Amino acid sequence: MKIFFEQSGGIAGLSRKITIDTNSLPPSEVQEIESMVNSSNFYELPSTITQPKSNGAADYFKYKITLESDNGSNKHKVQTSDITMPSQLTPFIAYLRRKAKEHNRLSK
């Protein structure tokens, strides 16, 4: 499975991206990812969980997550933000934020 993750916005308007190929990860981490994907009900989440443009919030991070199976048959993308993120997705986003931080600095 491939995971594409992007965090953007925030008070600085900077982004951070990462692509993870789970084939390159140790089995324990793959298991951890699978359990987060399952408990967040990722494939059942709507593809956009964002707020209306005029709800007044500002400077929150926006997130894009795409999961794609190795043969490309199963692909799902979810867009959300700090404010609209469903609780069950929080651990997965926290993991992806940490992963992206290990590999990339914030940039334009």
Place this chain on the structure above:
Amino acid sequence: MVWIPKNCYCFYRLIIISALCVLNSRKKEQQLRKHVCLPTCVWFASAEVLQIQSRMSCPAPNTPTRTLIRNVRPICSMYNENTSENTVTRNCVTDSPNAGICFIVPAHYFEHKIKEGSAEQRDRAIYTLKISQLIRGQRMALSGVQTLGLSAHAKVRREVYDMQNSQTQTELPGKSVRQEGSKDTGDQDADNVFNNSGTVYKFYNEVFKRNSLNNRGMTLVSSVHFARDYDNAYWNGRQMVYGDGDDIDFKKHKLAGLLDVTGHEMTHGVTNFTSNLDYVGESGGLNESMSDCFGVMIAQWAANQTVDAASWLIGEGLMMEGEALRSMKDPGKAYPGDDQIKNYKDYRDDMDVHTSSGIGNYAFYLACKNVGGHSWEKIGKVWYITNTARLKHGSGFQDAANHTFDVAGSLFGEGGTEQKAVSDAWKKTGLEAKKPDLLANVGPRVVRR
């Protein structure tokens, strides 16, 4: 004699207009509004009175909304987006399918709309329920709803919470650590946010006579230690939220420690309760710019700095690499890779709002420099009135140029040095400030949200 707030003669006029409107025919009403209710009056009304309506209803264009004013029979207004006209009618049924949703409608109505309504109705219903819960809630009570008048005893009320590194939105605000009257917590971030939000409150109150973010004494709620190693601070529509930083991109404890960052976030709150600029496209860039302008102004005010002595940086020392988050003096030069623009010709709709905000930031900086002295005394006032009483949710940079130009003329004299300072400033960002069409602004402010 009815009770009339001393400091708001427009409110008095609005009551008279409303009373007359109720007594007269619809045609007469429109004539009366046209003749009696000058645009200025409507703006004051929107800033001081109708703001409450806007927090309670969430109408779509071309749908009637109801204005709730104590002791006055409700006025219904129908805003037509195509003609920018507001038609006033005497009778309205708030829960008809086309009606705007009002606070007085029972909760089950919204619950029904959430379950059965169209996508748009559902969004509006969720929003309104949220707002009514917010109004009813103890912590976030909008104290002015009952009295409408400005509170005679403007007093800061702050609450600081600790999210203990949770990123779960439903856990906000977190564990209570400090409120008005309690001692230092010993947590650097919590204490800094407590103190800085007090300074921001004081700034808005002393300089602009504003009583908190909503001008109704709303409690300032801040949460620190949001998420883990979180490089950000934000306004979620109800409160301020601060991350710790990670010492990789943002230094630790800086987000919660910088006065201009708190000023920036709290100004998003002020904007939210006034112009309510959309957080997308040009209005998003303008919304961002307002937060930077007031953020920098607050830091200058607290340090009693002149425009010449100030650094004009936002988030100075926050980043591990680079001087600051943004430079208002030199947009695009704050850190390596900074791409903030300062000329309208470079604007594109797909830009991040923190990139296009440079246009407004640069105009504000130049106007302040052209006038000299203290930013908050003249140009700050112009920007404040523009954001709180002139701009509407979809306003763009040209609107900001036109209205700041017009407000500068009204405050300090038509054709005076201040007005020229404003138009010269916008010219350098590629915009020609013109007299705005004042009537075009009336409708949207009245029925906003």
